[in-house]
Amino acid sequence: MKNRITEILGTEYPLVLGAMRRITLGEMAAAVSNSGGFGQIGASGVSGDQLRKEIKIAGELTNRPFGINIPIYRRNAFEALEIAIEMGIKTITTSAGNPAKITERTKGAGLKVLHKVSTVKMALKSQDAGVDGVIATGYEAGGHVGREGISTLCLVPQLVEALEIPVVASGGIGDARGLVAALALGAEGVEVGTLFLATRECPTPDFFKQAIIDARDNATILLGKGAMPMRVLRNKKAEAISDPDKEREDAKLNAEADGSYVRPDGEADNAIMPAGQVASLIREIRGVSEIFPDMIKEAKTLSSRLNSLFKEVD
Numbered sequence: 001m002k003n004r005i006t007e008i009l010g011t012e013y014p015l016v017l018g019a020m021r022r023i024t025l026g027e028m029a030a031a032v033s034n035s036g037g038f039g040q041i042g043a044s045g046v047s048g049d050q051l052r053k054e055i056k057i058a059g060e061l062t063n064r065p066f067g068i069n070i071p072i073y074r075r076n077a078f079e080a081l082e083i084a085i086e087m088g089i090k091t092i093t094t095s096a097g098n099p100a101k102i103t104e105r106t107k108g109a110g111l112k113v114l115h116k117v118s119t120v121k122m123a124l125k126s127q128d129a130g131v132d133g134v135i136a137t138g139y140e141a142g143g144h145v146g147r148e149g150i151s152t153l154c155l156v157p158q159l160v161e162a163l164e165i166p167v168v169a170s171g172g173i174g175d176a177r178g179l180v181a182a183l184a185l186g187a188e189g190v191e192v193g194t195l196f197l198a199t200r201e202c203p204t205p206d207f208f209k210q211a212i213i214d215a216r217d218n219a220t221i222l223l224g225k226g227a228m229p230m231r232v233l234r235n236k237k238a239e240a241i242s243d244p245d246k247e248r249e250d251a252k253l254n255a256e257a258d259g260s261y262v263r264p265d266g267e268a269d270n271a272i273m274p275a276g277q278v279a280s281l282i283r284e285i286r287g288v289s290e291i292f293p294d295m296i297k298e299a300k301t302l303s304s305r306l307n308s309l310f311k312e313v314d
């Protein structure tokens with residue numbers, strides 16, 4: 001497959017592993033890249049030397065391109081950017097912050113940037129700042145989402161109409177149906193997070209994986225609505241701290257979430273488990289390297305079924 005996103009990423013498929021703090025590290029990134037997609041290491045949860053180590057691990061496991069994700073508002077953002085450049089990363093994704101703060105450096109270093117956005121205004125600003133593409137993150141996504149509550153289905157086509165640069169759809173994509181739908185909306189690629197939580201290699205405890213498998217339509221809840229909302233699986237802990245009149249500060253929520261979902265001695269009732277609405281479509285634990293190739297294969301069948309359906313129309 002070839003389009004502007006595969007060109008930016010240097011990959012076979014325009015499919016991106018959504019960075020997940022303390023989960024998508026070197027091994028997972030490499031496995032996704034080896035399967036034809038774009039693997040990424042979440043740079044926010046690791047220190048400078050740890051980040052170098054994870055990039056090195058990925059580099060030893062794949063000779064295909066992979067990237068890192070840098071939340072711009074985090075204190076270690078500039079250090080992570082310098083490490084990416086120093087270690088030969090060619091494309092990064094950025095989130096949570098103004099990409100104009102880094103574009104002079106990224107352009108100077110020849111680094112490509114896909115920036116995560118949740119509104120048309122943010123996307124236009126990012127395009128003006130000089131990013132190479134945007135990742136349109138809808139409200140149904142796992143982890144932090146935009147405050148405005150715009151779904152992937154409505155956000156993507158508006159961005160495609162408004163922008164010159166390519167759009168990657170993110171949030172709610174869990175199989176070939178989501179991929180084909182996103183492409184129909186005009187996206188040139190997709191980013192997938194929650195689905196990778198339900199993989200054998202995912203370094204989260206079994207109770208988290210089981211909670212994904214058990215999830216049904218009403219399985220997620222939004223915390224921190226006042227500032228930086230975070231979509232998590234509904235459990236006793238999430239219900240207890242969700243209070244629309246008294247939302248906790250971001251820092252406290254982030255600190256509480258941090259680690260609670262990767263701690264092996266944690267419990268399903270007491271951990272904060274970021275995940276998207278798409279958890280309700282996930283029925284089994286699979287291998288990381290199966291996810292994207294299967295999605296492409298099934299999308300091929302699905303799109304030819306759609307094609308033949310429309311052939312009957314004059």
Ligand SMILES: Cc1cc2nc3c(=O)[nH]c(=O)nc-3n(C[C@H](O)[C@H](O)[C@H](O)COP(=O)(O)O)c2cc1C
Nearest residue numbers: 018019020021095141142143171172193194274276
């Ligand atoms: C557990 C978890 C941690 C995440 N951590 C980050 C992060 O550190 N940086 C970031 O930009 N996005 C983060 N995300 C968002 C994902 O990268 C991705 O955009 C999102 O999962 C896509 O929506 P989906 O979950 O419906 O596939 C996280 C998501 C989850 C579920």
